Amino acid sequence: MDNLPLSGIKVLDLTLVLAGPTCGRTLAQYGAEVIKIDPDHRIPGLTPWIDVGRGKKSICLNITKKGGLEAFLKLAETADVIIEGFRKGVTDRLGIGYTELKKKNPKIVYASINCFGQSGPWSLRPGFEQNAQAATGIQVRNSGGISYYPRTATYTLNDYGTGLAAAYAVILALIERQKTGKGQRVEAALTYTSANLSGGFHTFNDEYNHKQNTNDFHSGRINRFPADKPGAVRRGGRQPGLKGTNMFNRLYETKNGWLFLSAPISYQVKMMIPMAGYLNNVPEFSHIAELAHTSFAGMTDKDPEEEMYKIFLTQTTEYWINLLHKHGIEAVKNTSSEEIFNDEYNHERKMIMRQDYENWGTVTWSGNPVSINSNEPFNVSPPQFGEHTFDVLKDVGISENEIKNLIESGAIPETVPINLK
Structure with missing residues (x-):
C-alpha cells in the first residue's frame, strides 16, 4: 500500500x-x-x-x-x-x-x-x-x-x-x-x-421560468404524461437539461421485463417529430414518425407513445436491445441486484468485487467509483x-x-x- x-x-x-x-x-x-x-x-x-x-x-x-x-x-x-x-x-x-x-x-x-x-x-x-x-x-x-x-x-x-x-x-x-x-x-x-445530487431541480432563473412558463418545474408537477402511466418517468416541466421523460426517453415494459429507451431528444415539442426518424429504420417502429407528426399536429387522437408501449410488449428485452443497438439506438435492460452481481462482465471491469476471506467467507461489494493508475487495494478485508x-x-x-x-x-x-x- x-x-x-x-x-x-x-x-x-x-x-x-x-x-x-x-x-x-x-x-x-x-x-x-x-x-x-x-x-x-x-x-x-x-x-x-x-x-x-x-x-x-x-x-x-x-x-x-x-x-x-x-x-x-x-x-x-x-x-x-x-x-x-x-x-x-x-x-x-x-x-x-x-x-x-x-x-x-x-x-x-x-x-x-x-x-x-x-x-x-x-x-x-x-x-x-x-x-x-x-x-x-x-x-x-x-x-x-x-x-x-x-x-x-x-x-x-x-x-x-x-x-x-x-x-x-x-x-x-x-x-x-x-x-x-x-x-x-x-x-x-x-x-x-x-x-x-438533485441540483437541476434547484437551479432556477426567473426570466427563463417566465419565458418558458415552467412554474410547474419546482412544484414537481408532471408536464405531459400522468405519473400513473405504465413506465412513465417522473420529471418536472420543460426545464433546461435532460431530466426525464418523453416517448424516446423512458421505461418500456417488454415480454419478459423492462428496458429504458434513451434516444437523442430535445424536450422542445417541435423536435419530437424529426427525432422519431431515429426509429424509421426499425421495421416495428417505422410508422411512429408519421404518427408523431399527426398527433402533435392535433390530427389524430392516437397516442404515439402508447403505440410504442404496445409494440415493446410483443418481444423480449433481449430482442429489443439487440435490434435497437444494431440501429445505433441506446436501450438498457433493467437489472436486479442479483443479476448485477452474477454478471462476470461487471467483475471484469471491477464494478463488482468478490473475495473469499477466512473470517467472513465469500464477500461481494461494489467497486470504487473512480480509478487511478496506482494499484488500488480492492481486496482489503473488513477487520x-x-x-x-x-x-x-x-x-x-x-x-x-x-x-x-x-x-x-x-x-x-x-x-x-x-x-x-
Missing part, C-alpha cells in the same frame, strides 16, 4: 451507520491507515461492517470510562485526520471537539458529518437518510409531484454520497495543509449532498470487531499496565476481537 496516494496518512474514524464509515472506507481504499473506534457495547450490524468497514483497523475504546479519554487523546496527537458523526456539540461535551484537539495537534484535519450541517437553526437536530430526502424535495419528486403521496427513495444515495463528499473534503484539506502547515475543520451533511485494540494502543506508547487499568475501568474489553456473526 506504500504506492497509494494516501499512504502515510493516519485517520481516526468515530462515525456510525453509513455516511461517516463510507468516508473512512474511501480513504482506506486509497492507502490511509484508518482506525475505526467503537465502544464494545456499540456493536455494528454485520452487513454495514463488511461493506464500509473494509480496509480499516478496529479498536474498542469507550472514552466515557476512566482512562478512555486520555487514551484517545494520545491517538489524536499522532493522527492526521479525525472523522466524527455526532450531533453538533456532542464532541465538545466529550472533550474531543475540534477546538480542543487542535491545541494538541494543530495539523489535524477534523471532518464533521451529520444531516443538517454545523450552522443554522436545524444544526442541532438528529437526522438520517430519509430525513435528508424529505428536507430537500426528493420524496416529493420521487412520487411525481405535490399532487401525489411523497415516496422515499429506497437507496441510500445521501449516506454513500456524503461519505464520498467528506472524503473529498478531507483530501482537499490535506492538500492545503501541505501549503500552510495547518489543519482545519471540514464538514459534510446529508442534506447538502441531497440538494447537490474483526476490536481486533487491533491492544496493538494500536501500544503503538502510541500506552503501556501494558495502562492497558490493564483500561480493562478494569471498562474503557476497553478484556477479550478481543468480538464476534459479529
Whole structure:
C-alpha cells in the first residue's frame, strides 16, 4: 500500500451507520491507515461492517470510562485526520471537539458529518437518510409531484454520497495543509449532498421560468404524461437539461421485463417529430414518425407513445436491445441486484468485487467509483470487531499496565476481537 496516494496518512474514524464509515472506507481504499473506534457495547450490524468497514483497523475504546479519554487523546496527537458523526456539540461535551484537539495537534484535519450541517437553526437536530430526502424535495419528486403521496427513495444515495463528499473534503484539506502547515475543520451533511445530487431541480432563473412558463418545474408537477402511466418517468416541466421523460426517453415494459429507451431528444415539442426518424429504420417502429407528426399536429387522437408501449410488449428485452443497438439506438435492460452481481462482465471491469476471506467467507461489494493508475487495494478485508485494540494502543506508547487499568475501568474489553456473526 506504500504506492497509494494516501499512504502515510493516519485517520481516526468515530462515525456510525453509513455516511461517516463510507468516508473512512474511501480513504482506506486509497492507502490511509484508518482506525475505526467503537465502544464494545456499540456493536455494528454485520452487513454495514463488511461493506464500509473494509480496509480499516478496529479498536474498542469507550472514552466515557476512566482512562478512555486520555487514551484517545494520545491517538489524536499522532493522527492526521479525525472523522466524527455526532450531533453538533456532542464532541465538545466529550472533550474531543475540534477546538480542543487542535491545541494538541494543530495539523489535524477534523471532518464533521451529520444531516443538517454545523450552522443554522436545524444544526442541532438528529437526522438520517430519509430525513435528508424529505428536507430537500426528493420524496416529493420521487412520487411525481405535490399532487401525489411523497415516496422515499429506497437507496441510500445521501449516506454513500456524503461519505464520498467528506472524503473529498478531507483530501482537499490535506492538500492545503501541505501549503500552510495547518489543519482545519471540514464538514459534510446529508442534506447538502441531497440538494447537490438533485441540483437541476434547484437551479432556477426567473426570466427563463417566465419565458418558458415552467412554474410547474419546482412544484414537481408532471408536464405531459400522468405519473400513473405504465413506465412513465417522473420529471418536472420543460426545464433546461435532460431530466426525464418523453416517448424516446423512458421505461418500456417488454415480454419478459423492462428496458429504458434513451434516444437523442430535445424536450422542445417541435423536435419530437424529426427525432422519431431515429426509429424509421426499425421495421416495428417505422410508422411512429408519421404518427408523431399527426398527433402533435392535433390530427389524430392516437397516442404515439402508447403505440410504442404496445409494440415493446410483443418481444423480449433481449430482442429489443439487440435490434435497437444494431440501429445505433441506446436501450438498457433493467437489472436486479442479483443479476448485477452474477454478471462476470461487471467483475471484469471491477464494478463488482468478490473475495473469499477466512473470517467472513465469500464477500461481494461494489467497486470504487473512480480509478487511478496506482494499484488500488480492492481486496482489503473488513477487520474483526476490536481486533487491533491492544496493538494500536501500544503503538502510541500506552503501556501494558495502562492497558490493564483500561480493562478494569471498562474503557476497553478484556477479550478481543468480538464476534459479529
